[in-house]
Amino acid sequence: MKIERLAWGGKGMARMDDGRILLLSAPLAIFPGEQVVAQVIWKPRHGEGVVQRWISANPKRIPAACPVALECGGCDLWEAGRQAPELKRQMVEDLFRRQLPAAKEWRWLPAPENTHRHRIQLHWDGSCLGFHQRQSHRVVPIKSCPVAAPCLSEALPRMEEALKERMLPTRAQRWELATGTPAGQVYAIAENGRTWTLEPDGWHSSQDPIRHTFGRRTWAHRAGGFFQVCAPWAMEAFQDLLKDWEFQGSTLFDLYGGVGLFSGLLGDRFSQRVLVEADEAAVAWAKKNMEAQGLSAQCVAEDVEAWLPARLGEPGDGILVDPPRAGLAPGVVARLLEAGADRMVLVGCDGAAFCRDVQRLSEGWELVDLAAVDLFPNTIHVECVGILRRRMA
Structure with missing residues (x-):
């Protein structure tokens, strides 16, 4: 069967002779035009399957730079090489064309080639340290990771050695390996939040925060707390978009504000800011970060839906909403439709949920500009960002 195009989620769309549609996934990148053999399970109206082998591969396909590319579930686009950003752009184009047909133009921000993950x-x-196998809980052992910041990749053998020698907790569990910006100090965080830093003589227990510096501003957060995976590129991309869109005004309502990334990036472009976040630990760091950056802010530790008033803000104010992957709850959408602020930036790490939320908000908000940012290189995931304007009554 021949791949006609790429659909959202990295699926290759093919078609049977009788017109039935197939949506195919693969452990490696899929290119339009390739001939493949796939194992298919038929649904009532279409088929879904997994590519078993390639009959005719795209000539631009290159050998994977990772020895466990076929097994590891951490990446989706090995063998795409420098074509990976274009394949992702095609996936996003398919999504926007189908879900947001009124958005005729949108901006694509591919990740720079040297972008690495600062958290894995x-x-x-x-007995072994690694990533989960694709669609499995079996651990694929790894000695290095080409998509991780070099300092994290180089720390992997030392971490495995410390686990085997019982210098770190040896019970089976999930770990996070992280570094700040610029990359340097390596942190290992266990499931329970206990943290160790890697020093020349080994791993040492630590309570130090992780710090990310961008320009003149620095954000700190507890080790294991949420921050962007590819932090330097995320800060650069978001700052450029918000500047180009001239997002500024009187009061900024930073909803799902975390440790204050967006409040800090916007700096003094708003006279005052209100940050709302359910995670109390993140809010404590947001207060410290805003104070350290010389920005006055009211930081509220409360669930956004519970906190949202019936009419939020007034003309001249801005709302920035960065919800969890599932997107906006219906109650949040209802309150935003009543808001008095006249500009809003919506951020979404799941494209389908983002488009759904734009559609739900369209009764009171008009999508003015739209962008997709590749904040997760070598995967099928992107960050969608849109700026909306209050519709006149």
């Missing part, structure tokens, strides 16, 4: 999630099963 590992698993220790009692």
Whole structure:
């Protein structure tokens, strides 16, 4: 069967002779035009399957730079090489064309070639350290990771050695390996939040925060707390978009504000800011970060849906919403439709949920500009960002 195009989620769309549609996935990148053999399970109206082998591969396909590319579930686009950004752009184009047909133009921000992950999630099963196998909980042992920041990749053998020698907790569990910006100090965080830093003589227990510096601003957060995976590129991309869109005004309502990334990036472009976040630990760091950056802010530790008033803000104010992957709850959408602020930036790490939320908000908000940012290189995931304007009554 021949791949006609790429659909959202990295699926290759093919068609049977009788017109029935197939959506195919693969452990490696799929290119339009390739001929493949796939194992298919038929649904009532279409088929879904997994590519078993390639009959005719795209000439631009290159050997994977990772020895466990076929097994590891951490990446989706090995063998795409420099074509990976274009394949992702095609996936996003398919999504926007189908879900947001009124958005005729949108901006694509591919990740720079040197973009690396500053956080990776590992698993220790009692005998080996690595990533979960694709669609499985079996651990694929790794000695290095080409998509991780070099300092994290180089720390992997030392971490495995410390686990085997019982210098770190040896029970089977999930670990996070992280570094700040610029990359340097390596942190190992266990499931229970206990943290160790890697020093020349080994791993040492630590309570130090992780710090990310961008320009003149620095954000700190507890080790294991949420921050962007590819932090330097994320900060650069978001700052450029918000500047190009001239997002500024009187009061900024930073909803799902975390440790204050967006409040800090916007700096003094708003006279005052209100940050709302359910994670109390993140809010404590947001207060410290805003104070350290010389920005006055009211930081509220409360669930956004519970906190949202019936009419949020007034003309001249801005709302920035960065919800969890599932997107906006119906109650949040209802309150935003009543808001008094006249500009809003919506961020979404799941494209389908983002488009759904834009559609739900369209009764009161008009999508003015749209962008997709590749914040997760070598995967099928992107960050969608849109700026909306309040519709006139």
